[in-house]
Amino acid sequence: MGSDLGHADQYPVYLGVWTNWSRGRVLGLTLTIGRQEANLLIAFTAFFIAFVATRFWRVVCFAFHRLYATATSQNAIYHQRQAILRNSSTAEGAIQQLFELMWANRHRSDRFAPLLMALIALLCTTVFTAAGGLSSQISTAVGTEVLIRSLNCGISNRHFYDLQDYFALVSFQSEFIDNAANYAQQCYSSNASGNLDCGRFVIQNLTSIIDDDASCPFGDDICRSSSKNLRIDTGYIDSREHFGLNSPDRFFARSVLHCAPIKTKGYTSLRSTSMGNFTLYHYGSTLAPSGRQNFAFAAESIESQYAFAFSPDYPTSGGNYGVSALRYNVANKTVVNSEAQFIPINSLFRDDADITLVFLSGNGVFHSAPSTDEWYRVSPIAVNVSASLNAAVTPFPIYLPEEPASPLGCASQYQFCHGDLQHCGALASMADARSSVASLFHTTAAAYDDSNSTSQDPFRYFVAGFAPTQSASIPAMLSQLGSASLASKSSITSLLQGPLPSNQWQLDVIRWSDITKASLQAAYLGISYSNPPDGSRLQYRMNFTSQAFETLCNNQKIRSTAYTSFSVFGLLFTFIIGLLIAMISYLLEPISRMLYKKWGYQTFAYLEWNTNTTLQLQRLAHEQLGFGTWSKGADEIPITEAGNLLGCLDISNPDHPVLSPPDKYRIPLEENQSDHETLEDVTSFALVSDGRASSVGSVYTDSSASNVAEQASRLPTIPRTAGFTIGTADEV
Structure with missing residues (x-):
């Protein structure tokens, strides 16, 4: 048996790469590492x-730069x-x-030329921002599933050699x-208080299809109702998705619980004994110390059950x-007499199911109101308690x-499938469900406790989770919990039961189903890992010895927030694609250059890309004005000769800064010339070539046209290109 179902972090976890x-x-390739x-x-x-x-x-x-590149003259927006x-x-x-470029040219007809690139840039920003934010999905998409490291792989031994062994196993x-039961109360109930860790199993709870208007599961009109009965079908439970068995082999299991209150009229008799009066229920025969008896159950009379509570000589106590x-089990469509607690009458016999008969006795519990529930059978007539019942409740x-x-x-019926839902055995009793599907697993009708399996026989491991010592059947659960198994316990105090709805028995059976499903979830965890505080308990455990079983034990999944699992595929995809993009981005220019x-190849596009760099644009501006002797004009970084000085920024017109010659070529001012005169007496000069003028700088002059050429000629680095004329701007 497993330990406390409420704590996931007690299990050692495998760190590294594994396949989910x-x-x-x-x-499914997964990497599990610590949180840090x-x-x-x-x-x-x-x-x-x-x-x-x-x-x-x-x-x-x-x-897009190369796509847009064209050798024809274009406007400023293009450039x-x-x-x-x-x-x-x-x-x-x-x-x-x-x-900003579109806004600056908002009054021009071609203002939307940059719009496509702006939208593409916006799309890139959005996509990669989202990708960065969602990068954690490489982990969260995988979830918190981890593999535990198996310890003492096996099941509890169901063979008893003495009473000590028997009671040791019973305590487990x-x-x-x-x-x-605690897990079912906390994690299956809609009004769970949440005191337990419900995120421990690979799935919090196993759902079921509930039909509360089902037919009678028995024959001969023995049910109290022919239609208002309960059928709970778990559907096909996946060994991977629901039980956490992380194996290439995939199994499915299904259980159906079909219940109904049973008629008593015609099936009871009274018997008086030295111990009191009893009602006998003739639903079959049972084996007593004196021999086989022709009844299945005997109940004390109502007077005997409530005698103590009605007695005026004793204070009331909790009922x-x-x-x-x-129960009786079926194998080969017949009752297994050696395991049967009663042999049923024909009306209660089914050759395709294991049967449990549950008797509910009042046993001192008073009801505060009548109820139409078909199992609790509360009388609509109130009891006169004025003279006999304790005054506290009168x-x-x-x-x-x-x-x-x-x-x-x-x-109770079961069904097993191998691989998919097209390869299933019969929906039958547990024994017959196992044997009917054995051929699909290439095995025989496996015993629960066969520890020596081959790798071709994983079904034995799967079916071991349904062993009576590994998970809880309805009879075993009721024998252990008794009245604590009832959902009605939440509305009972001392000996007084609160009002019951008409479907209370169905709520009880649903709780039973939840408890058995919770036990199945824990069963495979208990097979894989067992580390009881009292080490002596391990002597009552049968460890699996086959390599196949040990492999399965080391592939048991749980959920844990103490560790993080990543999708290896997601990581590789992210980094490989990212590195490819980075590599392409770095190789584009060298390949284009080659x-x-x-x-x-594409000479103009290549040269335009190169000359549009910041440093090449700077070269173009200075070189066109004749500032500096440049080289490497087609490379990313141009250079000048040593000692060359470039133009300075002329901000005499703050709204339209231009480049002016370097400081060393400016005409010095006369000593008696004021700063004011300096600012006012600035005359632009121009170079004229082929009838077109372009302003290339300013010199400090006395505004005399005759001195412009003289002073400009004192600028030795201005190229004396044939056909150029120097003069005032007005003259030019």
Whole structure:
């Protein structure tokens, strides 16, 4: 049996790479690491995605810059857009510049020329920002599933050699069932208080299809109702998705619980003995110390059950329901007499199910109101308690059960499948369900406790979870919990039961189903790992010896927030694609250079891309004005000769700064010339070539046209190109 179901972090976890078969061989490749390392990996991944975003934008800029490149004359918007594409390092920066470019030219008809690139930049920013934010999905998409490291792989031994062994195993089973009931109360109930960790199993709870208007599960009209009965079908439970068995082999299990209150009229008799009066229930025969008896159950009379509570000589004390379960199992469509607690009558016999008969006795519990529930059978007539019942409760009218015991019959069926839902055995009793599917697993009808299995026989491991010592059946659960198994216990205080709805028995059976499902969830965890505080308990455990079983034990999944699992596929995809994008971005320009130099491929596009860099644009501005002797004009970084000085920024017109010659070529002022005169007596000069003038600078003059040429000629570095004329701007 497993230990406390409420704490997931008590299990050692496998750290490293493993395959989560629920996600497939490729997508299921998973990396599990500690939380601290996981936080670093998530942060690094987000940083890497941000880096890739800049490199991807570089590729986009290169592609569109070359796409737009044309050797014909274009307007300023074209050249400015090309310059933005060449020099924007991030899409975010380009967005701002492109929209500002459109706004600055908002009155022109071609103002929307940069719009496409602005939208592409916005799309890139959005996509990569989202990718960075969602990078943690590489972990969260996988969830918190981890593999535990197996310890003492095996099951509790069901073979008893003496009473000590028997009671030792009973104590294990009692603890296990109590834990399953607590888990069902906390994690299956809609009004759970949440004191337990409900996120421990791979799935919090197993759902079921509930039909509360089902037919009678038995024949001969023995049910109290032909239609208002309960059928709970778990559907097909997946060994991977629901039990956490992380194996390439996939199994499915299904259980159906079909219950109905049973008629008592015609099936009871009274017997008086030295111990009192009893009601006998003739639903079959049972074996007593004196021999086989022709009844299945005997209940004390109502007077005997409530004698102590009605006695004026004793104070009232808490009453509690009596819940007694009898069962018989079916194998080869016949009752297994050696395991049967009663041999049923024909009306209660089914050859395709294991049957449990549950008797509910009032046993001193008073009801505060009548109820139409078909199992509790509360009388509609109040009991006169004025003279006999303790005064503490005399203000209340009280009601008693109509019969000493009320029977409820339940049929339990099982079905197993291998691989998919097209390869299933019969829906039958547990024994027949196992044997009917054995051929699909290439085995025989496996015993629960066969520890020596081959790798071709994983079904034995799977079916071991349904062993009576590994999970809780309905009879075992009722025998252990008794009245604590009833959902009605939440509205009982001392000996007084609160009002019951008409479907209370159905709520009880649903709780039973929840407890058994919770025990199944814990069963496989208990097979894989057992580390009881009292080490002596391990002597009652049968460890699996086959390599196949040990492999399965080391592939048991749970959920744990103490560790983080990553999708290896997601990590590899992110980093490989990111590195490819980065590599392409770094190789585009060298490849373009090689193609240009070797074959002259797209000469204009290549040269425009190169000359649109910030430093080349700077070269173009200074070189055209004759400032500096430049080289490497087709490279990313141009250079000048040593000692060359470039132009200075002339801000005499703050609204239109221009480049002016270097300081060393300016005409010095006369000593008696004031600063005011200096600012006013500035005459622009121009170089004229082929009839076109361009302003290339200013000299400090006395505004005399005759002195302009003289003073300008004192600028030795201005090229004396043939055909150029120097003069005042007005003369030119």
